[in-house]
Amino acid sequence: MHVTGIRKPVLVSVIGCSLLWVIAVPARAEDSISSGSKGTEHPNKTIGSQVSIKYSSSGSSGGGSGRLASTDSNWTPPACWYAPEWSATEFQQFRQGVYVSAVHDPDLPNDVRGEISDQNQKYAGDNYNIDKEKEGMWWGPQFNDDASLADQMKCDKDPFWVKKGETPDVPQAIKPETLAGLAYQQMQVPGTKVSLAPAGASKVNLPTWAWLDKADFKPVSVTASLDVAGFHAEATTTAEPDALRLDPGTDDAQVLPASGQCAMENGSIGEPYAPGKANLTPPCGVVYQRSSGDGTFDLRSTATWKISWTGTGGAGGTLPDGEYGDDQPVRVQEIQAVNR
Structure with missing residues (x-):
């Protein structure tokens, strides 16, 4: 089932805050996620494993149906959230792909390239947790394509390791309430x-x-x-x-x-x-x-x-x-x- 409104931003650096492995910049229609897709290629850029949220509906939509809009102008669907994305091996492949892309991108500033290299070394220092392959997963940010860039940027945390069965103590960690808001958006x-x-x-x-x-x-x-x-x-x-x-x-x-x-x-x-x-x-x-x-x-x-x-x-x-x-x-x- 095709999932609309969720995307992975392209690889760019943020100066003045934690370096993001991805940054929320406007994406094109082809950046949309399909169920089960992995390793989507962008022109001259590579992004890693994708997470798909699946939707199913019930009840009559009748003729002339339309998207439900909230009556509360202060409420908006979740703009971003963290979710499990990679096994240790997948994360290793992803990080190495990011590094290779940065090295071969002539338009990337040297200081940004250096930050990416330093970050990759940090993850490589722990061998990407490959020795804990069956114990957990790497979590990363996901973004709602309909949200503002400012709201998407609230998920600015670098990928982090979470043991299976645990929920990270992070405000935007995905939870049922997050999914409820996304389901509302699809109504x-x-x-x-x-x-x-x-x-x-x-x-x-x-x-x-x-x-x-x-x-x-x-x-x-x-x-x-x-x-x-x-x-x-x-x-x-x-x-x-x-x-x-x-x-x-x-x-x-x-x-x-x-x-x-x-x-x-x-x-x-x-x-x-x-x-x-x-x-x-x-x-x-x-x-x-x-x-x-x-x-x-x-x-x-x-x-x-x-x-x-x-x-x-x-x-x-x-x-x-x-x-x-x-x-x-x-x-x-x-x-x-x-x-x-």
Whole structure:
């Protein structure tokens, strides 16, 4: 399964802080990671083993589905994290590849080349932990392609050795909550084109009923998992429909209810119109107070979703609400009276 939004930056040096074996610089589309890929080659650069986070989803996405967006402007998916990447032998091959690339790169400053050489000697001094091949793995940073460079740079720690079964005491070490946030980023929810009655043109000053079919509007889940040489972590993030907000597309219209928020009740949002309800007020709808003339009004329906997650080891919690909306044209006509 192709994994989007995660990449390995190209090899460059950072002066003034710890030398990164890789540095977060903009990558191209071809730098995306595929499940199980290793040793991806860049022009004149080499990066090492890749870690793939796998995603699976469940629940109906319906027609016209789209990416769920957080309602909290202060929340963003994880920008970077540390994960197990190399066995000792793989890390040796990777470090030697970095060194060879640096030596043969005429554009690399001498001081940077020297730093890379010194760092390689440091790892070589411990023989890359090859004598502990079965005891652990080398961990390194991974990056979310959609995150800002500044946020990616929070993972500026050089690769480090971790014994199998242990979780490093590092703030950005991958954990179920990290995967929950990445699963949220992958969430696709059904479109929110509502059913309307009357089915043709709406009438001025008469209620237009609006509802969403509960058969198509159900919870959606995405599971993100990481399995690397005995290390396993996963999280399932679930979005449950909670409410629908209507924007009639014109300021001189009345929304029903007055708050504009149509709540989820008995698995549905709104109530389907049926004969005999003409004199009733719909639980969800719009009353247009003028004609749309020769055009239409753009009715926007935005669904709010409650987000929760569960993960490895009994972990779990909630994340900020998400929302997704669609527009649809509504033609509004004056009621025609016939005089005899």
